[in-house]
Amino acid sequence: MDDAYHGAQIPLAFERVSLCDICHGTGARGASSVKRCSRCRGSGRVQFSQGFFSMTQTCTQCGGEGQVIENPCPECRGGGRARKMARLTVKIPPGIYDGATLRIAGQGETGPRGAPSGDLHVHVRVKSDPRFERTEDDLLVERDVDIAEAALGTTVEIAALSGDLTKIKIPAGVGHGATFRIRDKGMPKLHGRGHGDLLVKIRIAVPQGLTAHQRKLLEELARSLRAGHDDGASTERKKDDSGIFKKIFGSE
Known part of the structure; x- marks a missing residue:
């Protein structure tokens, strides 16, 4: 490609x-x-x-x-x-x-x-690239984020087919399969000027092989979230939940 x-x-x-x-x-x-x-x-x-x-x-x-x-x-x-x-x-x-x-x-x-x-x-036969899926002049790339990044938001760096690196901001609470568009980073237009777009599809990766400590923290978070749904999820508890996520994935 x-x-x-x-x-x-x-x-x-x-x-x-x-x-x-x-x-x-x-x-x-x-x-x-x-x-x-x-x-x-x-x-x-x-x-x-x-x-x-x-x-x-x-x-x-x-x-x-x-x-x-x-x-x-x-x-x-x-x-x-x-x-x-x-x-x-x-x-x-x-x-x-x-x-x-x-x-x-x-x-x-x-x-x-x-x-x-x-x-x-x-x-002409164009060999496919495992990193990208092409639709006309647009390219689609999938990007994994962990559950902490999905919940808290993050910034990721995306490599376009041209070799350029572009940073995009992933908002807090992003859902699995959410797609973000980067303008003019797709394929060149064959019979015209400019480029298509680069679409970034988010995949939320579920952690495997948790340590005992991480599992305990996730169980604590699960109880906290269930309690939050029951009593309206106070603002202070939401802040505590964010702290738990950071502890699990080493952000703090």
Whole structure:
């Protein structure tokens, strides 16, 4: 995904039909092997009459080419083209998305008998990044906070895909799954200016492997919270609860 964010130059190797290196597209072993078609006299079309009507059709002797190859090229067997490996560097623009197709003019297969080459269509697959989930130009990142940070509030530092670090304030009492938006820290817009946004989704991590002391403090907090619900939870008790949280997680 870093290449999709910053843009990249990607080397590409592929097989395509190209001009034959032996006959240089003539399809003949030598110049003397190419003769004008005797039936259509080089026009590639023949005319015939049927009653009062005059009609033309493709010459069946030369296949519409107007010439006949008496001694075909051994490499391309008279086709003037052969399959070969090609290598080029593809420019990936910033903000490219998974499944996009890039068209590179003139880098497709060589046309028959001197016709212009077609275009090369490159189907882009963007490798996912385990840190981010992409939706159009926005990126989503999940951030764990412990129950003390969730209850008391905190400030966390978020690393964007660009490498920039941004601090966001998590308010006290934040809920699991709450999402905060950081403007212009998402993916570059592919066909426009600016960037999408970076969304930070909060996950509240439940502590594992509590010590006996921490467990005792949590049980004390649980009793205090239940009592607070019963009698209206006085302001002084709420302050005490905050102190208990800090003791559990070493903030004091």
